[in-house]
Amino acid sequence: MKLLLWLNFQGANVLPAVRIQNEDFSVDAELLALRASSKRIGGIATFIGCARDFSEGRSVSEISFEAYGSMALAEMQKLRNEAVEKFGLLDARLVHRVTTVVAGDNIVFIAAGAEHRAAAFDACRWLIDELKQRVPIWKKEVTPSGDTWVTQHP
């Protein structure tokens, strides 16, 4: 019961729709918050980016993220506003972790809520593609042969 109250409280009232944070995010809490924003939502598309243990032919033991926090948050807020306008979304949420993660850990969460599925799918894809191009966040992969900054957008 306490957990449900917490989720409801967090989801409906407290968690901002766009965030950069160290800690993991709760997909349930994000979806609760999205659903609470409008009863006209008929489709929600989500994307969760998570850490892999293999990249560019090498094992990856951990990935550390660094951000230009103020600009990254501002860009993510712009992305959300642009997506709402461009795809006619009813709501969208973007959360990016900036910390050190290991394989299987969550990195980024995106959700797009629209009246119908096509806009939700298109917006979700657009948001993650644009985030990779426009948001000043960098990842460094720790591998057995040393640390490497990633500068590509696969």
Next chain:
Amino acid sequence: MRATRRKTGWQERYLGALGMIQILFFGPVAEQVGVRELTLDFYSGLRLQDVIEQLEQRYADVLSWVSFIAVNNEQVRDKNMLLNAGDEIAFMAKFSGG
């Protein structure tokens, strides 16, 4: 406008720089230059290109990793942009979030 320029010149001559600008480096660029932030003197008429030239003198190849420059959180492409005292300028490698 002319009066403002005369006043600025007097201040520069007798009081030195008119303020500071803050330079930020992140990720691969910070690793390349070995620092994360520094401050430079601001003077009237200072342009982004002047800052770049100062940095290149101090850190060879500083721009080799830089793909984006932002002034006060906004990406800037015009290197002739006039700067203001207190501006925050970030030199950034290609992004790799997500």
